């Protein structure tokens with residue numbers, strides 16, 4: 558249930574001084590999953606109170622911000638706004654240092670998900686969006702892998718470098734890897750932040766050895782709005798995308814990944830996918846599922862007895 562944004566939270570968010578309306582934005586013309594252009598506007602503000610519209614593709618059910626910040630505007634956002642904004646939202650400091658204990662716990666849980674699939678034949682690990690390297694270090698230690706991380710945030714990469722992990726600065730979509738391939742690729746708590754999920758997954762597919770393993774997890778959009786019973790509170794400008802089981806499995810299949818295991822995380826919010834390389838398919842979500850998603854959104858927005866969320 559939501560009663561909008563509390564006064565204390567609104568004041569903290571205002572003190573971050575981020576003028577969302579003044580940022581460079583771009584329209585999304587085509588769905589990143591199916592390529593179609595018929596969208597349903599499902600909400601008009603995000604959890605911080607910014608006037609950000611979320612759209613659902615009428616054909617496949619992919620949910621995304623539209624318009625959204627440009628790549629350059631997101632670069633500036635992550636450099637100076639993202640951590641202060643998330644800290645203001647939660648009312649406690651969240652930065653490259655304070656996230657480390659949470660990352661340790663996160664890593665321990667993901668190890669169990671990966672354990673049946675990582676073998677002694679696997680030697681190398683690439684953690685995409687690997688932040689301070691906590692997760693990469695833990696997974697590498699457990700499975701005796703040589704770890705590399707790639708991340709666009711300089712302070713976080715520096716923190717990882719201090720732990721002795723090979724670090725690459727930048728975006729996986731643009732980095733020149735030459736002939737390098739990896740046995741285990743992680744995309745942890747990152748896919749919802751990407752601007753082009755389809756292209757990034759295809760890139761990861763090309764970076765994975767034939768016997769390799771990909772782990773990726775999503776914030777399940779349905780879990781996010783059902784737990785707070787608010788669509789608006791499940792939207793945040795830091796996530797261009799809002800994935801569901803239907804849309805994520807289709808994105809993976811189309812990029813050439815076979816899902817070997819799905820894992821509803823202990824937080825009841827994330828879903829992890831352990832995948833192996835396969836042949837790309839033309840898979841799309843079942844249209845009946847799109848219909849169900851839109852009906853559920855309307856139910857959440859209009860359940861009697863729940864506070865109005867304007």
Ligand SMILES: [Zn+2]
Nearest residue numbers: 588591614617
């Ligand atoms: Zn679509």
